[in-house]
Amino acid sequence: MALDVIVFLNVRTWLGQTSAGDPIPALLLTYPAQRAEGVDPGVVNDVMHRVAVSLGAAPAGSTVPEVGVRLGVRGAHALMWFPGCSYALKITRPEWVRALASYGRAIIEVGLDELSTVTTAPEVDAYRQNAREGGRLYLAVADVGRRPPGGEA
Numbered sequence: 001m002a003l004d005v006i007v008f009l010n011v012r013t014w015l016g017q018t019s020a021g022d023p024i025p026a027l028l029l030t031y032p033a034q035r036a037e038g039v040d041p042g043v044v045n046d047v048m049h050r051v052a053v054s055l056g057a058a059p060a061g062s063t064v065p066e067v068g069v070r071l072g073v074r075g076a077h078a079l080m081w082f083p084g085c086s087y088a089l090k091i092t093r094p095e096w097v098r099a100l101a102s103y104g105r106a107i108i109e110v111g112l113d114e115l116s117t118v119t120t121a122p123e124v125d126a127y128r129q130n131a132r133e134g135g136r137l138y139l140a141v142a143d144v145g146r147r148p149p150g151g152e153a
Contacts, residue, residue: 005047025105041113064107107142111137112137
């Protein structure tokens with residue numbers, strides 16, 4: 001994954017639930033919507049599909065893969081590692097990071113369409129539902145741990 005993609009990602013976090021009803025930290029990665037001229041939807045799709053594939057995520061509706069260590073906790077932030085990349089996505093949401101450290105894993109969602117950085121929680125929920133129904137949402141369960149040597153997660 002390229003550094004310019006990692007720093008560009010739009011990150012939303014919340015405390016979700018597993019299929020068994022247990023609490024689990026969750027995060028959604030999307031392409032931030034442009035304020036002026038739009039970006040070619042094909043470009044957005046390609047970039048976000050690469051993000052999903054690099055994390056080992058699968059389309060919503062299929063079995064959610066457990067992708068191993070992709071997250072680490074360092075003080076007040078979490079880091080998300082991408083296989084084969086020497087850079088990490090830094091997530092600074094204190095309550096979410098504490099929950100991540102406590103639970104030891106998280107659900108990762110990757111949306112293939114743009115989402116504004118100023119979207120409200122109900123709009124994010126609608127985006128997730130529409131993306132799921134339209135086959136535009138990918139999911140994975142990632143563990144918290146130490147980054148493996150060589151940047152491979």
